[in-house]
Amino acid sequence: MTLPRQRGLTEQAATTAVDQACRMLRLPTIRSQFPDLAETASREQMSYLGFLAELLLAECDDRARRRSERRIKAAGFPRDKSLRKFDFEANPNIDAAMIHTLAKCEWIKKGLPLCLIGDSGTGKSHLLIALGTEAAMAGYRVKYVLATKLVNELVEAADEKQLTKTIARYGRVDLLCIDELGYMELDRRGAELLFQVLTEREEKNSVAIASNESFSGWTKTFTDPRLCAAIVDRLTFGGNIIETGTDSYRLATTRARAEQQAVG
Numbered sequence: 215m216t217l218p219r220q221r222g223l224t225e226q227a228a229t230t231a232v233d234q235a236c237r238m239l240r241l242p243t244i245r246s247q248f249p250d251l252a253e254t255a256s257r258e259q260m261s262y263l264g265f266l267a268e269l270l271l272a273e274c275d276d277r278a279r280r281r282s283e284r285r286i287k288a289a290g291f292p293r294d295k296s297l298r299k300f301d302f303e304a305n306p307n308i309d310a311a312m313i314h315t316l317a318k319c320e321w322i323k324k325g326l327p328l329c330l331i332g333d334s335g336t337g338k339s340h341l342l343i344a345l346g347t348e349a350a351m352a353g354y355r356v357k358y359v360l361a362t363k364l365v366n367e368l369v370e371a372a373d374e375k376q377l378t379k380t381i382a383r384y385g386r387v388d389l390l391c392i393d394e395l396g397y398m399e400l401d402r403r404g405a406e407l408l409f410q411v412l413t414e415r416e417e418k419n420s421v422a423i424a425s426n427e428s429f430s431g432w433t434k435t436f437t438d439p440r441l442c443a444a445i446v447d448r449l450t451f452g453g454n455i456i457e458t459g460t461d462s463y464r465l466a467t468t469r470a471r472a473e474q475q476a477v478g
Contacts, residue, residue: 229248229249232244232245232248233245233248236248241273242276243272243273243275243276243277244269244270244272244273247269247272248269251265251268251269251272252265254268255268281353282350282351285350285351285353285354285355285356286347286350286351286356288350288355288356288357289346289347289350289356289357289358289391290357290358290359291343291346291347291358292343292358293343294343294347295339295340295343295344295347296344296347297313297314297317297341297344297345297348299340299344300313300337300340300341300344305336305337305458305459305461307332307336307457307458307459308337308341308456308458308459309456312454312456313341313345313456316328316345316454317344317345317348319348319349319352319354321420321453321454322349322352322354322388322389322420324420325415325417325418325419325420326420326452326453326454327420327421327422327423327448327449327450327451327452327453327454328345328420328421328422328423328453328454328456329422329423329425329449329450329453329454329455329456330342330422330423330424330425330456330458331424331425331426331427331428331429331455331456331457331458332426332457332458332459332460333426333458333459333460333461333462334426334462335462336458336459336460336461336462337458338393338424338425338426338458339393339394339424341424341456341458342358342391342393342422342423342424343358343391345391345422346358346389346391346422349388349389354388354389355386355387355388355389356387356388356389356390356391357384357387357389357390357391358391358393359390359391359392359393360392360393360394361392361393361394361395361396361397361398361408361423362394362397362398364384364392364408364411365400365404365405365407365408366404367380368380368381368404368407368408368410368411369403369404369407372403372407377407377410381410381411381414382414384411384414384415385411385414385415385418385419386419387419388419388420389419389420389421389422390411390415390419390420390421390422391422391423391424392421392422392423392424393423393424394424394425394426395423395424395425395435396425396426396427396431396432396434396435397426397435398435399434399435399437400435400436400437401437402437402438402441405435405436405437405438405441405442405445406441408445409441409444409445409448412445412448412449413448416448417452421448421449423449429446429450432445432446
């Protein structure tokens with residue numbers, strides 16, 4: 215399909231031509247914003263070049279936003295968590311400057327690991343999801359998964375002779391976020407399969423984990439001491455370890471709210 219070309223189009227004909235051209239070229243943002251941008255350009259007496267730049271930049275910005283949204287959705291985060299909503303004052307154990315430095319994603323570019331260690335309610339999962347979201351917005355491919363879900367998927371894949379394909383799929387993402395590592399004991403087979411995923415990613419793509427157990431307590435999750443030591447080594451070598459502490463600010467917030475209601 216070609217559009218008719220002629221000079222001296224009426225305003226209505228020109229608007230129709232722009233609409234059709236945007237449909238053909240798949241420029242939805244220019245198509246929707248063109249009338250408003252044209253009115254602004256006329257009012258502010260923009261040059262033709264300036265007006266064209268505004269149109270193209272609007273399309274580029276909207277495409278970048280939609281790509282970020284797709285990456286965030288593909289990551290599979292269970293809920294929306296951002297650094298902006300994290301209360302650093304409620305947990306003085308966490309260095310806000312370090313977290314915001316991590317949000318710049320240089321560690322992901324280098325393929326380094328990140329460990330968030332602390333008790334329940336200290337902000338580990340919030341930070342894990344928030345940093346994963348920052349990575350997705352920066353253009354990285356991210357995948358979030360619970361440790362038990364990942365191990366169960368690997369066991370099923372091994373039984374169905376799909377293990378190589380599954381490990382490769384988890385190996386391709388730029389950042390793999392593993393939450394709730396250490397909550398449940400893993401049998402030797404499950405631990406070995408998880409180790410294979412970590413080995414596939416070692417020094418190539420980043421892994422970020424959140425665990426309620428200190429490394430010394432990981433032998434309760436990985437019962438083979440040698441395998442446990444190897445997994446700890448994979449998850450700590452060259453990376454960052456952030457200890458979120460033992461005091462649950464989530465519980466403290468709930469108690470404070472209950473006390474306020476009782477006083478009221």
